[in-house]
Amino acid sequence: MMKQKLISLLTIYEQKGLKPILxxxxxxxxxxxxxxEVQKEKGKDQYEINKGPFDNVWECIExxxxxxxxxxxxxxxxxxxxFKDDYGSSMHLHLNLLDNNQNNLFDRGAFLDFAANxxxxxxxxxxxxxxxxxxxxARLDDKFMAPTKVCYGNNNRSVAVRIPGTKPIRLEYRVCSNNTDxxxxxxxxLKSVLLGLESKYKYHFKVFGNAFxxxxxxxxxxxxxxxxxxLFDRNFFEKL
Known part of the structure; x- marks a missing residue:
């Protein structure tokens, strides 16, 4: 069911000339x-692997x-x-969007803000x-750099949606766990970003200090x- 919804959503992205890079x-x-090959993380004996970019959503999922x-x-x-007194482990997703000319739409500040919103x-x-x-x-503990507030910010690891300080300009969704499908x-x-771009949301503003x-x-x-x-909104999944 969710696979079919994603197929339909990717068709809309294609029709709009938007190419997700993940x-x-x-x-x-x-x-x-x-x-x-791993990178050291904050916790004792904690590491991460970092993969991408992928220009195919299904290859990224696999x-x-x-x-x-x-x-x-x-x-x-x-x-x-x-471990109760150490950092939790998560899965972060990275996203930027290319137009039909292979330009990164997030190089334009307004697009980036709408998508983050x-x-x-x-x-x-x-x-x-x-x-x-x-x-x-249990991971959502602000003492261990996990998101606890709905917000975004530049190169800020206390936020839910981060804009890393390296190129290409992209969004990092920091909410998922390793249990997330x-x-x-x-x-x-992808649907949240599309709704943000279409509706030009500006309900949320950048946080520059500790989000908590x-x-x-x-x-x-x-x-x-x-x-x-x-708080679950079933309508989000029923309408495209």
Whole structure:
């Protein structure tokens, strides 16, 4: 069902002359060398793999699924919060959009802001499917650089949607866990961005400090599965 919805959504992207370029990061814990190229993360014995760019959504999805299988087979712990007093592990999705002339639309500030607003607008409305298990919510702890507020910002690891400081200009969706179904995540991210571009959302503004500071008075990301179920918007998935 979600695969068919994503197929339909990608058809709309193609009709509008928009080409998604994707990447991802998978964070995990491993006490022994895995024999693959990894980058050190903040937690003790925590690492990540970083893949992309992909110009084919399905290849990106297949790569995520394959990497999860390989990492688990090698003994990696992909759970969202294996240690109470250390950093949680997540999956981040990276996205930028090309037009028919292969130009990055996010080089234009307005497009970037509209897209980021779209992602923010639907975080809580779709979180039930992005974070499907209660254990996923344990990671959302601002003491460990996990998103707890609905917001975006430049090269800011306390936000839910980050604009990295390296080229190409892109958006990093920081809400997913390693339990998130990648097909569902792609649909949610791509539809949220499309709605942001079409509606020119400007409900959310860039955060420049710690997103959890009281001065910002931002909407909180749901703290439990039951809260996410209460905020869930079924209409998001029923209409294209």
């Amino acid at each position: 990447g991802y990061e998978i964070e995990f814990y491993a006490r022994e060398p895995l024999g693959i 790569s995520i699924e394959r990497d999860r299988i390989l990492l688990k087979a090698a003994g990696a712990d992909l759970s969202p919060k294996p 779209g992602l923010c607008q639907y975080i809580n409305k779709t979180l039930k499917l992005i974070l499907p298990y209660e254990e996923d919510y 990648p097909t569902t995540a792609m649909f949610i991210v 500071d009281d001065q910002y008075d931002l909407e909180s990301i749901a703290k439990s599965l039951s809260e996410a179920e209460r």
